[in-house]
Amino acid sequence: MSEKFDVIVIGGGVVGCAIAWYLAHFDLQILLLEKDLDVCSGVSKANTGIIHSRSYWTPRTLKGELHLRSLPWIEQAEKELDIEFLKTGALTVAFSRSELEFLKTLKRRGKIKGAEILTPQEARTLEPMLSDKIFAAYYDPETRVASPFQLNLALAESAFLNGVRFIFGQEVTGFEKEGNHIRIFTREGEYLSRWVVSSAGLSSSYLAQRSGENIPSLRALRGEYLVLDRECKDLVRHVLYPVPVGETKGILVSPTTDGNILVGPNLEVAEDEDTSTTKEGLKEVEEGGKKLIPFLPVSQTIATFSGLRPTSPDRDFHIFFSSRFPSLLHLVGIESPGLTASFGIAEYTGDLLKERGLKLSEKRDFIFRSSFPVFRKLSWEERKKLIQEDADWGKIVCRCEEVTIAEVKHALLSSPGASTLDGLKRRVRVMMGRCQGGFCGMHLPFLMAETLGLEEREIVKSGKNSFYLGKETKEVRSGAPLY
Ligand SMILES: Cc1cc2nc3c(=O)[nH]c(=O)nc-3n(C[C@H](O)[C@H](O)[C@H](O)COP(=O)(O)OP(=O)(O)OC[C@H]3O[C@@H](n4cnc5c(N)ncnc54)[C@H](O)[C@@H]3O)c2cc1C
Structure with a gap:
């Protein structure tokens, strides 16, 4: 039964x-x-990971209603989940007098304290790399960015x-x-x-x-992105939106919680839920980004990806x-x-x-989550203390993102824990830095296998049969001290 x-x-x-x-x-x-x-x-x-403020809700829709209903939860969620939504604020940029109307609509719709329409000079004081062709910008202090x-x-x-x-x-x-x-x-x-x-x-x-x-x-509408290296961290501090011309918010330039810059997404119909990126799509994303930031350093792109919007008619x-x-x-x-x-x-x-008819009786003992320390974000003192407690904190497995073996092991053994390399990547940012796994991608399958009690050959990248190691090409001794 x-x-x-x-x-x-x-x-x-x-x-x-x-x-x-x-x-x-x-x-x-x-x-x-x-x-x-x-x-x-x-x-x-x-x-894109943006927590859109109330200026960007869509009136007369269920999505708009639930967007507004979500916003009062943000602070409570930060406490209960022990995560931070980065309050970057946003600038929506108009390039002509006719686009100015949209900025006024955003201001009226949001009624946000401190929100204002800025002259090009004022906007460029906030974001010095912004195009000098802008006509005006709407400043919204409430936009946040989530991972x-x-x-x-x-x-x-x-x-x-x-x-x-x-x-x-x-x-x-x-x-x-x-x-x-x-x-x-x-x-x-x-x-x-x-x-x-x-x-x-x-x-x-x-x-x-x-x-x-x-x-x-549903129709799957694909959006492609460029991810710029953390070297570009200070390129923009606010989420930059263009005035939308079509069915989406347009191609944005946005900071991320981890210091990268995200450029995108465009919009195209995806056949068979295809998430590949295309030369044309990425070109369009680059052009969209450069309209906002003409000196966008696309040579600092460390990854490209695409996401699929599940859209109803x-x-x-x-x-x-x-x-x-x-x-x-x-x-x-x-x-x-x-x-x-x-x-x-x-x-x-x-x-x-x-x-x-579902009975909802509130639990008295709801437990708040505590996030696990992130080595990269700790002070030297804090790092030293952790290393003294557990030597795995002193062993870096991902050089770019400074991820330690202690963090990887925790991500594998927590609940629900990572059982794939992509799952590890999303939890602790291994393989997400400048080398995109060139270094740690070599060691992680062994560390995963050892921690989870599996054979190296059983380690998968994401899906059930996406085995990461095909067959041996060189004599690599299992368990050899690689890191
Ligand atoms: C390009 C792009 C940009 C976006 N930017 C933003 C943004 O900046 N801000 C914002 O607020 N929103 C944004 N969104 C929207 C947001 O990402 C989505 O609305 C949200 O992630 C949807 O979450 P979900 O849980 O409904 O879907 P999913 O994350 O797809 O979760 C559904 C899950 O169901 C599982 N599943 C499917 N079929 C089955 C089955 N038969 N049995 C069991 N499991 C199944 C899937 O594997 C999947 O894990 C963006 C979306 C895209 C594509």
């Missing part, structure tokens, strides 16, 4: 994990099922700490009624729950269709109960600003389930 859960959440992206985390505040048995081997493996792993990985992971860790179970490698394929419960089928097994929340990103419309809904499939979020399964809630079309809105979506989901 299957174990019965109160709620099963499908999907370990930022939205699924925010929902699991929110519901973990109440006395409930919760399970999260994810098809990949880790959380943050879908849309949430590749985006999409850290937010997703912190939500998952906090949910786990508060009793949520995670099972990976479980691709949900269908649903069946069983009394007032729902039986969920995956390729590997079956699970039973009173309530189900499907937040499956790009597959959300497919799962809704599998439960009998007649809804259109009307470009809004759709959150609705299944017509055949009254306790199955679908979240479809959660594209931008889904990261910003994740707390609002989670609270709204809780409210919808409660209205339908």
Whole structure:
């Protein structure tokens, strides 16, 4: 007989994990099922990471409503999750008198204290590298930048700490009624729950269709990016938005929480969820970036990537109960600003389930998460103390990002822990620096294998069969002291 859960959440992206985390505040048995081997493996792993302020909400849409509903959660989330949203502020830049109207709309919409429309001179005082062709800029002090990985992971860790179970490698394929419960089928097994929340990103419309809904499939709209080296850290301090001309916020230049600069994204239809980058796409991104910052040092690009927006035809979020399964809630079309809105979506989901009959009695003993130290960010004194406690703090495995063996081991052994190289990368930034894994990529499979008790050949990059080491090309002795 299957174990019965109160709620099963499908999907370990930022939205699924925010929902699991929110519901973990109440006395409930919760399970999260994810098809990949880790959380943050879908849309949430590749985006700009901006917590858009209230100036950028879209009126008369559900996405706008949930965006606004999310913002009051930010400070509480910082405390509970022990993460920081970098309050960079933003400049939206107009290049002509006609674009000025949009800046006025942003100001009216946001009603943010301290927000103002700046002359080109004032804007360039804040951002000296800005183009001298600008006509005006809207300054918004409230925009923040998050690490999409850290937010997703912190939500998952906090949910786990508060009793949520995670099972990976479980691709949900269908649903069946069983009394007032729902039986969920995956390729590997079956699970039973009173309530189900499907937040499956790009597959959300497919799962809704599998439960009998007649809804259109989502379109995957790709956005490509350039990542500039941390050497460029001081190039821009605010998020720089252009005035949008099409269906998105346009190509931005943005600082990141880790000191890199992100340029992008563009917008193109992706066939078969293809996340490759293209020469033309990256050229477009470069040109968009250079419009804002003419001397954009693209030669400092250390990586390129793309993300896929799961878009519904009307470009809004759709959150609705299944017509055949009254306790199955679908979240479809959660594209931008889904990261910003994740707390609002989670609270709204809780409210919808409660209205339908889910009992929410608050836990008295909800545990706040504490983040693990990041060696690169510590003072010499703090580093010395940690090394005295554990010599692994004194062994650097990733030179570019100064990641120690202690941090890698913790990322592997924490819960939910990294079981893939990409999972490690998102947790501790190995393979994310200037050499992109040229040095640590050689050592990590061995360290992972040793820590997890696996064979080196079993180590995967991301998916089930993405083995990192094919076969031996030289005689490398297993267990040799490589680092
Ligand atoms: C280019 C780009 C830029 C963006 N920039 C921003 C920004 O700056 N600010 C902002 O607020 N938002 C931004 N967004 C939007 C934001 O990234 C998304 O709204 C958010 O990440 C969606 O999260 P999710 O959890 O719904 O989806 P996902 O992260 O895709 O999570 C869904 C999960 O479900 C799993 N899954 C799928 N099918 C199944 C199945 N059958 N069974 C089990 N599991 C399954 C997937 O593996 C995945 O892990 C951007 C998006 C893109 C693409």
